[in-house]
Amino acid sequence: MIAPAAKAAEQLELVTWALPSIPDTLFIPHAWTTYTGAIMSLVQEGLLGFGDDLGLENALADRWEEVDPTTIKYHLRGGVKFGDGSPLTADDIVATFKYHMNPDSTSQLASFYNSVATVEATAPDEVTVKLKAPNVQFAFTPAHMAGFVFKKEQLADKNIGTPEALPLGTGAYKLVEFVPTDRVILEARDDYSGPKPAVKRITFKAIPDRPARLLAMQQGEIDGTFDLAISDIDQWKALGNVDVVAAPSLGVYLLTLDHSAPPFDDIHVRRAVAYSVDRNGLVQALLKGNGEAATALNPPEIWSGVLPP
Numbered sequence: 056m057i058a059p060a061a062k063a064a065e066q067l068e069l070v071t072w073a074l075p076s077i078p079d080t081l082f083i084p085h086a087w088t089t090y091t092g093a094i095m096s097l098v099q100e101g102l103l104g105f106g107d108d109l110g111l112e113n114a115l116a117d118r119w120e121e122v123d124p125t126t127i128k129y130h131l132r133g134g135v136k137f138g139d140g141s142p143l144t145a146d147d148i149v150a151t152f153k154y155h156m157n158p159d160s161t162s163q164l165a166s167f168y169n170s171v172a173t174v175e176a177t178a179p180d181e182v183t184v185k186l187k188a189p190n191v192q193f194a195f196t197p198a199h200m201a202g203f204v205f206k207k208e209q210l211a212d213k214n215i216g217t218p219e220a221l222p223l224g225t226g227a228y229k230l231v232e233f234v235p236t237d238r239v240i241l242e243a244r245d246d247y248s249g250p251k252p253a254v255k256r257i258t259f260k261a262i263p264d265r266p267a268r269l270l271a272m273q274q275g276e277i278d279g280t281f282d283l284a285i286s287d288i289d290q291w292k293a294l295g296n297v298d299v300v301a302a303p304s305l306g307v308y309l310l311t312l313d314h315s316a317p318p319f320d321d322i323h324v325r326r327a328v329a330y331s332v333d334r335n336g337l338v339q340a341l342l343k344g345n346g347e348a349a350t351a352l353n354p355p356e357i358w359s360g361v362l363p364p
Contacts, residue, residue, distance in 0.1 A: 072258070075282065077260070078235070081222055091200075125185060128181060134248050138224060143225055145181060148174075151207075170186050171184060228242060305357050
Protein backbone atom coordinates (compact mmCIF):
# COMPACT_ATOMS: atom_id res chain seq x y z
CA MET A 56 0.00 0.00 0.00
CA ILE A 57 1.44 3.37 -0.98
CA ALA A 58 0.43 7.00 -0.84
CA PRO A 59 0.55 9.02 -4.08
CA ALA A 60 4.11 9.43 -5.35
CA ALA A 61 5.81 12.70 -6.19
CA LYS A 62 6.61 13.62 -9.76
CA ALA A 63 9.48 11.64 -11.23
CA ALA A 64 11.90 14.58 -11.14
CA GLU A 65 11.21 15.44 -7.50
CA GLN A 66 13.06 14.06 -4.49
CA LEU A 67 10.69 13.53 -1.59
CA GLU A 68 11.89 14.91 1.74
CA LEU A 69 10.51 12.15 3.94
CA VAL A 70 8.62 8.89 3.71
CA THR A 71 7.38 7.12 6.83
CA TRP A 72 6.70 3.44 6.30
CA ALA A 73 4.99 1.13 8.76
CA LEU A 74 6.13 -2.45 9.28
CA PRO A 75 4.46 -5.10 11.43
CA SER A 76 7.75 -5.41 13.30
CA ILE A 77 11.23 -3.92 13.53
CA PRO A 78 14.08 -6.37 14.26
CA ASP A 79 16.24 -6.22 17.36
CA THR A 80 19.40 -6.29 15.23
CA LEU A 81 20.18 -5.04 11.72
CA PHE A 82 22.92 -7.60 11.16
CA ILE A 83 21.46 -9.83 8.43
CA PRO A 84 23.48 -12.98 9.32
CA HIS A 85 21.81 -12.95 12.74
CA ALA A 86 18.42 -11.59 11.65
CA TRP A 87 17.42 -13.26 8.43
CA THR A 88 13.84 -12.01 8.11
CA THR A 89 11.79 -10.40 5.37
CA TYR A 90 11.55 -7.06 7.16
CA THR A 91 15.26 -6.91 8.01
CA GLY A 92 15.90 -7.52 4.32
CA ALA A 93 13.43 -4.82 3.29
CA ILE A 94 15.35 -2.28 5.38
CA MET A 95 18.89 -3.40 4.68
CA SER A 96 18.36 -3.80 0.92
CA LEU A 97 18.38 0.01 0.84
CA VAL A 98 21.69 0.11 2.71
CA GLN A 99 23.61 -2.88 1.38
CA GLU A 100 24.20 -4.41 -2.04
CA GLY A 101 25.53 -7.67 -3.40
CA LEU A 102 27.80 -8.49 -6.29
CA LEU A 103 24.65 -9.13 -8.33
CA GLY A 104 21.00 -8.15 -8.10
CA PHE A 105 17.62 -9.18 -9.42
CA GLY A 106 15.89 -7.33 -12.25
CA ASP A 107 12.16 -6.77 -12.46
CA ASP A 108 11.86 -10.11 -14.24
CA LEU A 109 13.90 -11.77 -11.44
CA GLY A 110 16.78 -12.31 -13.84
CA LEU A 111 20.32 -11.68 -12.58
CA GLU A 112 21.79 -8.21 -13.10
CA ASN A 113 25.17 -6.66 -12.36
CA ALA A 114 25.42 -4.69 -9.12
CA LEU A 115 28.75 -4.32 -7.31
CA ALA A 116 30.17 -6.48 -10.07
CA ASP A 117 30.12 -4.90 -13.52
CA ARG A 118 30.67 -8.31 -15.08
CA TRP A 119 31.00 -11.93 -14.07
CA GLU A 120 31.77 -15.17 -15.81
CA GLU A 121 31.69 -18.88 -15.20
CA VAL A 122 35.22 -19.83 -16.15
CA ASP A 123 34.31 -23.49 -15.80
CA PRO A 124 31.51 -25.41 -14.02
CA THR A 125 33.14 -24.83 -10.61
CA THR A 126 34.86 -21.45 -11.05
CA ILE A 127 33.18 -18.04 -11.08
CA LYS A 128 34.99 -14.72 -11.44
CA TYR A 129 33.46 -11.38 -10.46
CA HIS A 130 34.95 -8.07 -11.63
CA LEU A 131 34.15 -5.17 -9.29
CA ARG A 132 32.67 -1.92 -10.51
CA GLY A 133 34.95 1.05 -9.90
CA GLY A 134 34.23 4.05 -7.70
CA VAL A 135 31.98 2.24 -5.20
CA LYS A 136 32.13 3.49 -1.61
CA PHE A 137 30.67 2.45 1.71
CA GLY A 138 28.48 4.85 3.66
CA ASP A 139 31.52 6.11 5.60
CA GLY A 140 33.30 7.12 2.38
CA SER A 141 35.78 4.24 2.33
CA PRO A 142 36.20 2.37 -0.98
CA LEU A 143 34.83 -1.09 -1.63
CA THR A 144 37.62 -3.65 -2.13
CA ALA A 145 37.84 -7.26 -3.16
CA ASP A 146 38.91 -8.01 0.42
CA ASP A 147 35.47 -6.87 1.66
CA ILE A 148 33.80 -9.40 -0.65
CA VAL A 149 36.12 -12.19 0.49
CA ALA A 150 35.60 -11.32 4.16
CA THR A 151 31.82 -11.39 3.71
CA PHE A 152 31.88 -14.82 2.06
CA LYS A 153 34.24 -16.21 4.67
CA TYR A 154 32.13 -14.87 7.51
CA HIS A 155 29.16 -16.93 6.34
CA MET A 156 31.41 -19.94 5.74
CA ASN A 157 32.91 -19.82 9.24
CA PRO A 158 30.91 -22.08 11.62
CA ASP A 159 31.92 -19.88 14.55
CA SER A 160 30.00 -16.95 13.04
CA THR A 161 26.67 -18.82 13.50
CA SER A 162 25.42 -17.12 10.33
CA GLN A 163 21.83 -18.01 9.53
CA LEU A 164 22.80 -17.77 5.85
CA ALA A 165 25.67 -20.26 6.00
CA SER A 166 23.80 -22.89 3.98
CA PHE A 167 23.94 -20.67 0.89
CA TYR A 168 27.73 -21.09 0.96
CA ASN A 169 27.89 -24.85 1.56
CA SER A 170 28.97 -25.41 -2.04
CA VAL A 171 31.89 -22.95 -1.85
CA ALA A 172 35.36 -24.47 -1.57
CA THR A 173 37.41 -21.25 -1.66
CA VAL A 174 36.99 -17.53 -2.26
CA GLU A 175 39.91 -15.20 -2.87
CA ALA A 176 40.85 -11.82 -4.26
CA THR A 177 42.68 -12.70 -7.47
CA ALA A 178 43.21 -9.01 -8.30
CA PRO A 179 42.45 -5.70 -6.58
CA ASP A 180 39.15 -5.58 -8.48
CA GLU A 181 38.45 -9.29 -8.94
CA VAL A 182 37.07 -12.06 -6.75
CA THR A 183 37.26 -15.73 -7.72
CA VAL A 184 34.97 -18.34 -6.20
CA LYS A 185 35.74 -22.05 -6.45
CA LEU A 186 32.87 -24.47 -5.85
CA LYS A 187 33.20 -27.97 -4.45
CA ALA A 188 31.06 -29.24 -7.34
CA PRO A 189 28.88 -27.68 -10.04
CA ASN A 190 25.94 -25.92 -8.39
CA VAL A 191 23.53 -23.92 -10.53
CA GLN A 192 21.81 -22.41 -7.48
CA PHE A 193 24.92 -20.63 -6.24
CA ALA A 194 24.73 -18.12 -9.11
CA PHE A 195 21.81 -16.49 -7.28
CA THR A 196 23.45 -16.29 -3.84
CA PRO A 197 25.25 -12.95 -4.49
CA ALA A 198 21.94 -11.38 -5.54
CA HIS A 199 19.83 -11.75 -2.40
CA MET A 200 20.26 -11.17 1.34
CA ALA A 201 22.94 -13.84 1.63
CA GLY A 202 25.08 -11.75 -0.72
CA PHE A 203 24.87 -8.37 1.02
CA VAL A 204 28.45 -7.12 1.29
CA PHE A 205 29.92 -5.90 4.59
CA LYS A 206 33.00 -3.82 5.26
CA LYS A 207 35.75 -6.21 6.35
CA GLU A 208 36.71 -4.26 9.47
CA GLN A 209 33.10 -4.13 10.69
CA LEU A 210 32.71 -7.90 10.61
CA ALA A 211 35.22 -8.10 13.45
CA ASP A 212 32.99 -5.90 15.65
CA LYS A 213 30.89 -8.10 17.94
CA ASN A 214 28.38 -5.25 18.29
CA ILE A 215 27.63 -4.93 14.59
CA GLY A 216 23.91 -4.53 14.00
CA THR A 217 23.30 -2.66 17.26
CA PRO A 218 22.58 1.08 17.57
CA GLU A 219 26.24 1.54 18.56
CA ALA A 220 27.60 -0.24 15.46
CA LEU A 221 25.23 0.34 12.56
CA PRO A 222 26.17 -1.80 9.53
CA LEU A 223 27.77 0.04 6.63
CA GLY A 224 26.83 -0.69 3.07
CA THR A 225 27.40 0.48 -0.48
CA GLY A 226 23.71 1.14 -1.14
CA ALA A 227 21.78 4.33 -1.79
CA TYR A 228 21.04 4.93 1.91
CA LYS A 229 22.93 4.89 5.19
CA LEU A 230 21.60 4.08 8.63
CA VAL A 231 21.41 7.11 10.93
CA GLU A 232 19.21 5.86 13.78
CA PHE A 233 18.08 2.49 15.08
CA VAL A 234 15.87 1.84 18.07
CA PRO A 235 15.51 -1.97 18.28
CA THR A 236 11.95 -3.25 17.81
CA ASP A 237 10.71 0.35 17.39
CA ARG A 238 12.13 2.33 14.43
CA VAL A 239 14.90 2.72 11.86
CA ILE A 240 15.85 5.93 10.06
CA LEU A 241 17.77 6.05 6.78
CA GLU A 242 19.23 8.99 4.90
CA ALA A 243 20.03 9.16 1.19
CA ARG A 244 23.73 9.28 0.34
CA ASP A 245 25.02 12.14 -1.76
CA ASP A 246 28.03 10.05 -2.81
CA TYR A 247 26.11 6.99 -3.98
CA SER A 248 27.52 5.68 -7.24
CA GLY A 249 24.13 4.68 -8.63
CA PRO A 250 20.95 6.62 -9.50
CA LYS A 251 19.88 9.41 -7.16
CA PRO A 252 17.57 8.07 -4.44
CA ALA A 253 13.93 9.15 -4.80
CA VAL A 254 13.54 10.00 -1.10
CA LYS A 255 15.93 11.95 1.14
CA ARG A 256 14.92 10.35 4.43
CA ILE A 257 13.01 7.15 5.19
CA THR A 258 11.61 6.22 8.58
CA PHE A 259 10.50 2.66 9.25
CA LYS A 260 8.33 2.32 12.35
CA ALA A 261 6.84 -0.74 13.99
CA ILE A 262 3.05 -0.87 14.19
CA PRO A 263 2.22 -4.52 14.96
CA ASP A 264 -1.55 -4.01 15.24
CA ARG A 265 -3.37 -4.08 11.90
CA PRO A 266 -6.18 -1.66 12.87
CA ALA A 267 -3.55 0.69 14.30
CA ARG A 268 -1.71 0.74 10.94
CA LEU A 269 -4.98 1.55 9.18
CA LEU A 270 -5.68 4.37 11.65
CA ALA A 271 -2.12 5.71 11.25
CA MET A 272 -2.63 5.89 7.49
CA GLN A 273 -6.02 7.53 7.88
CA GLN A 274 -4.51 10.19 10.15
CA GLY A 275 -1.53 10.81 7.86
CA GLU A 276 1.05 9.46 10.32
CA ILE A 277 2.47 7.02 7.77
CA ASP A 278 2.80 7.00 3.99
CA GLY A 279 2.45 3.28 3.43
CA THR A 280 2.93 -0.28 4.58
CA PHE A 281 3.47 -3.81 3.30
CA ASP A 282 1.52 -7.05 3.53
CA LEU A 283 -2.08 -6.03 3.96
CA ALA A 284 -4.35 -8.80 5.15
CA ILE A 285 -6.85 -9.80 2.46
CA SER A 286 -9.66 -9.18 4.92
CA ASP A 287 -8.51 -5.56 5.38
CA ILE A 288 -8.16 -4.54 1.74
CA ASP A 289 -11.64 -3.05 1.38
CA GLN A 290 -11.06 -0.84 4.44
CA TRP A 291 -7.78 0.45 2.99
CA LYS A 292 -9.36 1.12 -0.38
CA ALA A 293 -12.14 3.05 1.34
CA LEU A 294 -9.67 5.57 2.75
CA GLY A 295 -9.40 7.39 -0.58
CA ASN A 296 -6.24 9.06 -1.92
CA VAL A 297 -4.50 5.72 -1.32
CA ASP A 298 -3.28 3.16 -3.82
CA VAL A 299 -3.48 -0.50 -2.90
CA VAL A 300 -1.00 -2.32 -5.13
CA ALA A 301 -1.17 -6.08 -5.60
CA ALA A 302 1.74 -8.05 -7.02
CA PRO A 303 2.55 -11.78 -7.41
CA SER A 304 3.96 -13.17 -4.18
CA LEU A 305 5.29 -16.43 -5.68
CA GLY A 306 3.20 -18.15 -3.01
CA VAL A 307 0.92 -21.11 -3.71
CA TYR A 308 -1.89 -22.45 -1.54
CA LEU A 309 -2.55 -26.10 -2.23
CA LEU A 310 -3.83 -29.38 -0.83
CA THR A 311 -1.61 -32.43 -1.16
CA LEU A 312 -2.90 -35.98 -0.77
CA ASP A 313 -1.10 -39.10 0.41
CA HIS A 314 -1.12 -41.19 -2.75
CA SER A 315 -0.21 -44.33 -0.81
CA ALA A 316 -3.31 -44.24 1.44
CA PRO A 317 -6.78 -45.31 0.30
CA PRO A 318 -8.85 -43.91 -1.26
CA PHE A 319 -6.29 -41.51 -2.69
CA ASP A 320 -4.17 -44.33 -4.06
CA ASP A 321 -6.81 -44.43 -6.81
CA ILE A 322 -6.08 -41.83 -9.51
CA HIS A 323 -9.80 -41.64 -10.30
CA VAL A 324 -10.57 -40.52 -6.75
CA ARG A 325 -7.85 -37.90 -6.93
CA ARG A 326 -9.23 -36.66 -10.23
CA ALA A 327 -12.73 -36.51 -8.76
CA VAL A 328 -11.45 -34.32 -5.93
CA ALA A 329 -9.56 -32.10 -8.35
CA TYR A 330 -12.58 -31.64 -10.61
CA SER A 331 -14.86 -30.92 -7.66
CA VAL A 332 -12.81 -27.99 -6.37
CA ASP A 333 -13.84 -24.59 -7.74
CA ARG A 334 -10.38 -23.06 -7.77
CA ASN A 335 -11.47 -19.82 -9.42
CA GLY A 336 -14.25 -19.52 -6.90
CA LEU A 337 -11.80 -19.94 -4.04
CA VAL A 338 -9.62 -17.16 -5.44
CA GLN A 339 -12.61 -14.83 -5.54
CA ALA A 340 -14.03 -15.82 -2.16
CA LEU A 341 -10.87 -16.19 -0.07
CA LEU A 342 -8.46 -13.83 -1.84
CA LYS A 343 -11.05 -11.32 -3.10
CA GLY A 344 -9.71 -11.82 -6.59
CA ASN A 345 -6.11 -11.07 -5.61
CA GLY A 346 -4.64 -14.16 -7.20
CA GLU A 347 -5.25 -16.76 -9.85
CA ALA A 348 -6.00 -20.45 -9.95
CA ALA A 349 -2.79 -22.47 -9.82
CA THR A 350 -1.99 -24.84 -12.66
CA ALA A 351 1.26 -26.22 -11.20
CA LEU A 352 3.17 -26.47 -7.93
CA ASN A 353 5.28 -23.42 -8.85
CA PRO A 354 3.80 -20.14 -10.15
CA PRO A 355 5.12 -19.23 -13.62
CA GLU A 356 6.81 -16.08 -12.27
CA ILE A 357 9.24 -18.15 -10.23
CA TRP A 358 11.01 -19.09 -13.46
CA SER A 359 11.28 -15.50 -14.70
CA GLY A 360 14.73 -14.64 -15.93
CA VAL A 361 15.56 -18.33 -16.18
CA LEU A 362 13.09 -19.80 -18.68
CA PRO A 363 11.05 -18.21 -21.49
CA PRO A 364 7.26 -17.98 -21.04
